[in-house]
Amino acid sequence: xxxxxxxxxxxxxxxxxxxxxxxxxxxxxxxVTSAVALELVERGALDLDSGIGGRLQxxxxxxxxxxxTLGDLLGHTSGANVxxxxxxxxxxxxxxxxxxxxxxxxxxxxxxxxxxxxxxRFGYSGGGYAVFSS
Numbered sequence: 430x431x432x433x434x435x436x437x438x439x440x441x442x443x444x445x446x447x448x449x450x451x452x453x454x455x456x457x458x459x460x461v462t463s464a465v466a467l468e469l470v471e472r473g474a475l476d477l478d479s480g481i482g483g484r485l486q487x488x489x490x491x492x493x494x495x496x497x498t499l500g501d502l503l504g505h506t507s508g509a510n511v512x513x514x515x516x517x518x519x520x521x522x523x524x525x526x527x528x529x530x531x532x533x534x535x536x537x538x539x540x541x542x543x544x545x546x547x548x549x550r551f552g553y554s555g556g557g558y559a560v561f562s563s
Contacts, residue, residue, distance in 0.1 A: 466561070512553050
């Protein structure tokens with residue numbers, strides 16, 4: 430466990446770990462992404478009920494977006510595959526967001542796809558958050 434104050438580690442304690450121990454952020458990034466998204470909604474800069482088709486053009490992803498919305502991506506109801514990302518060792522290359530979304534090396538997961546038939550049904554998906562971040 431660690432506490433961050435003013436962008437620095439204020440204290441850290443846990444078994445064999447100390448303030449120099451590195452951990453992968455994992456799903457913690459989802460809460461940060463959600464907080465930023467909701468702030469943008471509050472400011473009127475983002476609409477969670479808008480479709481995602483037009484937002485994917487920057488990466489030219491070939492996915493069946495169906496009726497999925499930005500809110501579906503955040504709520505794990507977009508029909509996105511790739512439930513989680515396993516992470517990468519420190520001595521290995523890390524894929525770009527585009528490589529990750531397309532399933533290209535050095536990514537270790539398949540391309541992110543959205544199943545239009547699964548929109549509205551819960552299915553935990555880190556891949557959906559990756560699409561949201563794109």
